Amino acid sequence: MKQPFEQVVADHGLTVLRVCRAVLGPHPDADDAWSETFLAALRAYPELPDGANVEAWLVTIAHRKAIDATRARQRQAFPVGETPERASTIGTPGSGDLDLWAAVKALPDKQRQAVAYRYLGGLTYQQIAGILGGTADAARRAAADGVKKLRIHYYSAGTLSEGANR
Amino acid sequence: MTSIDHDGELDARALAALATPADGTLAQLHRRLEADAEKAGVLDLAYTTIDTPVGPLLLAATVQGLVRVAFEREGFDAVLGLLAAKISPRILRAPQRLDTAARQLDEYFAGVRTGFDLPLDYSLSSGFRQLVQRHLPAIAYGHTESYREVAQSVGSPKAVRAVGTACATNPLPVVVPCHRVLRTDGTLGGYIGGLEAKSTLLNLEKAAA
Known part of the structure; x- marks a missing residue:
């Protein structure tokens, strides 16, 4: 028997949003990807087999929506002469958040995705391989390489302990 | 240095903290999902x-209309679970x-509304039960009928017990006024919301009528 979809949103909404934000950046695109993920999931929910791993299913949908968002962003991108001033939505400048975001953003797509799905989504490497293609070993390597780069960033920026405790 | 060899536990925490949205973001996204899903x-x-004088009520509606009113003592999670199984798991708090429906119930409990003008979805009951439940709104505000009288009204004078069952399984209490059905001797009979709730409703209607 399936639980009401409201419970699915309550249980997994935050995790999926973290995944979207890690993959797309703390950007309205991440909110859009979340919205489209849960709308698509609601639509398909009655057909989801009983006993399926709901979180892995949601992250799989979120992965596709994030790719769509990235493509749309590339199509719509246009040069802006001067960046308009607005409140930061990505943390406090100088706190280390901005540096960590920059480091996350700098990761190759596969590594960033593997890190997000493993460490935020809690997926197994087998499940990640199902989403990204390739083998579980390749997914494990991508996540490990990604994390290694982020760690180097922590040490060079000296924000490891702060970052972990915030 | 050992902690970082812990399968990235530290990194996961830093990353999770970083990727956690501002307070209120999820609530905002939920409202957007409600609107998108409806559309x-x-x-x-x-x-x-x-919130009502008979405690919190859960109201649920399909696109056809109000399909379920539930009292807290029924357990809202249990009720939602049953709705997921019987109608559809595509359920959101929306x-x-x-x-x-909420406005009309507020007016009813304030004593300024004597009837409900709402599309109702009777799909949770069938057959004789539904027949009885469809008849109940014909019992006027502030009035009562006995189970026997209801049985006669629906053309099955011998089906007194079945009328009792139909009232006990009314999926739309308060709105479909099964509280206006009493035993022939005038005692309360049963009520899905508890006897206290039944008398509260009857007293409210007596005072306002």
Whole structure:
């Protein structure tokens, strides 16, 4: 028997949003990807087999929506002469958040995705391989390489302990 | 240095903290999902809860209309679980679809509304039970009938017990006034919301009528 979809949103909404934000950046695109993920999931929910791993299913949908968002962003991108001033939505400048975001953003797509799905989504490497293609070993390597780069960033920026405790 | 060899536990915490949205973001996204789902026609069931003199009530509606009113003692989670199984698991807390029902219930409990003008979805009951439940709104505000009288009204004078069952399984209590059905001797009989709730409703109607 399936639980009401409201419970699915309550249980997994935050995790999926973290995944979207890690993959797309703390950007309205991440909110859009979340919205489209849960709308698509609601639509398909009655057909989801009983006993399926709901979180892995949601992250799989979120992965596709994030790719769509990235493509749309590339199509719509246009040069802006001067960046308009607005409140930061990505943390406090100088706190280390901005540096960590920059480091996350700098990761190759596969590594960033593997890190997000493993460490935020809690997926197994087998499940990640199902989403990204390739083998579980390749997914494990991508996540490990990604994390290694982020760690180097922590040490060079000296924000490891702060970052972990915030 | 050992902690970082812990399968990235430290990194996961830092990353999770970093990726956690500001307070209120999820609530905002939820409201957007409610609207998107309604617009896309994939919100099979919307629900909300309201506070009333007989305790919190859960209201649930399909696109056809109000399908379930539940008392807290029934257990809202259990009720939602049953709705998921019987109607559809595409359920969201989406108060907007229940706005009119909630307003009319507020007016009813304030004593200024004597009848409900709402689309109702009777799909949770069938056969004789539904027949009885469809008859109940014909019992006027502030009045009562006995189980026997209801049985006669629906053309099955011998089906007194079945009328009792139909009232006990009314999926739309308060709105479909099964509380206006009493035993022939005038005692309360049963009520899904508890006897205290039944007398509260009857007293409210007596005072306001």
